[in-house]
Amino acid sequence: MRFRGRALTGQVAVVTGAARGIGELLARQLSARGARVALVGLEPERLREVSAALPGESACWEADVTDDAAMRRVAGEVAAHFGAVDIVVANAGVAAGGLFADVEDRTWRRVIEVNLVGGAVTCRAFLPALLRGGGYFLQIASLAAITPAPMMSAYCASKAGAEAFAHSLRAEVGHRGVRVGVAYLSWTDTDMVRGADEDEVLREMRRTLPWPAGRTYPAGPAVERLVAGIERRSAHVYGQWWLRGMQPVRPYLPALIGVLGQREMRRFAMRPAAAAGRRRGLVGAGGAADEQARGG
Numbered sequence: 001m002r003f004r005g006r007a008l009t010g011q012v013a014v015v016t017g018a019a020r021g022i023g024e025l026l027a028r029q030l031s032a033r034g035a036r037v038a039l040v041g042l043e044p045e046r047l048r049e050v051s052a053a054l055p056g057e058s059a060c061w062e063a064d065v066t067d068d069a070a071m072r073r074v075a076g077e078v079a080a081h082f083g084a085v086d087i088v089v090a091n092a093g094v095a096a097g098g099l100f101a102d103v104e105d106r107t108w109r110r111v112i113e114v115n116l117v118g119g120a121v122t123c124r125a126f127l128p129a130l131l132r133g134g135g136y137f138l139q140i141a142s143l144a145a146i147t148p149a150p151m152m153s154a155y156c157a158s159k160a161g162a163e164a165f166a167h168s169l170r171a172e173v174g175h176r177g178v179r180v181g182v183a184y185l186s187w188t189d190t191d192m193v194r195g196a197d198e199d200e201v202l203r204e205m206r207r208t209l210p211w212p213a214g215r216t217y218p219a220g221p222a223v224e225r226l227v228a229g230i231e232r233r234s235a236h237v238y239g240q241w242w243l244r245g246m247q248p249v250r251p252y253l254p255a256l257i258g259v260l261g262q263r264e265m266r267r268f269a270m271r272p273a274a275a276a277g278r279r280r281g282l283v284g285a286g287g288a289a290d291e292q293a294r295g296g
Helices: 021-032 044-053 068-082 105-133 153-176 191-196 200-207 219-232 241-246 250-269 272-277 284-293
Strands: 012-016 036-041 058-062 087-090 136-140 179-184 236-238
Touching: 012 021, 012 068, 012 105, 021 036, 021 044, 021 087, 021 219, 036 044, 036 068, 044 058, 058 068, 068 105, 087 105, 087 219, 105 136, 105 153, 136 153, 136 219, 153 179, 179 219, 191 284, 219 236, 236 241
Parallel strands: 012 036, 012 087, 036 058, 087 136, 136 179, 179 236
Antiparallel strands: none
C-alpha cells in the first residue's frame, strides 16, 4: 500500500507500548519510512530486541505510562537524545474481560489507568516538545470507544475516555500548531486479542457479533493505515475500512447493544461451565508483563 503524505524521514516518533503488538509493528513501519523512533514500554529486553531490529536510528526506554515522574524523565531524555520530538503515539494499553462484578478491583482500575490516564500522562510529558515543533499526537482508541459491550466495561470506558480526551486536546492546542488524532481499531491479531480469546465466554460472544465486527483482522494492513494517518496528521484514523461507517450510527448503538447484550448474557448465564472459562486478570502477554512489572 502506498500513501501520499508528509515525509517521515528524519522525524522523531515516540511510540508507547512498543514491545509487542501494534506498538512494535508501528515502530517497525515508522522506522522503515525513515523516522527515528523512541520506544517506550515495560519490557526492557523485548524493547531492546525490537530496537536492534529496526532499520533506522532508534532507542528505547523502560517506563510505566501512568507514572508522571517517569514519563517526564523519558520525555527529557528522548528530546536530549534525538534533539526534537515530532510525533507521539499513545499506544500502550491493557484489557480485562469478564463481568464487572467479577473483575478484581485492581485489575479494573489498571485498565482505566493505562488506557486513559496513561495516554494523558504521555501527552503531558511530551506536549512541550510537540508545541515547540508543531508536532502530532495520536491517541490509539478502539471500536470500544464507539460502541459499548458487555464483559468489557473497563476497556470500553477507558477507550471512550481516551477518545474524548484527544478531542478536547485538539481544540486546545490546534491554534498552536499541534495536530491531534484518534485511531480506531477493531479486533486485530495481537497478543491482547489472542489472550481475550482464551476466555470461553468472551470468545463465543464475539462470534455472535454481526459481520464485519466479529472477525479478527491482520495487524499489518491496520498498521499501514495508522502510518498513513500519521503522515497526513489526520484527526481520525481507521485501522479497518468499515470503522469509518460506524461514526454516523453510533448514537443508536448503546440501545441496540443493550438489548442484544442482555439476550446473550442470559444465554451464557445458563451455562455452568462458562464461569470457569472467564479470566479475572489482564489478558494476553502484554497484560501478564504489566502485572509482573507491578509485582502482581
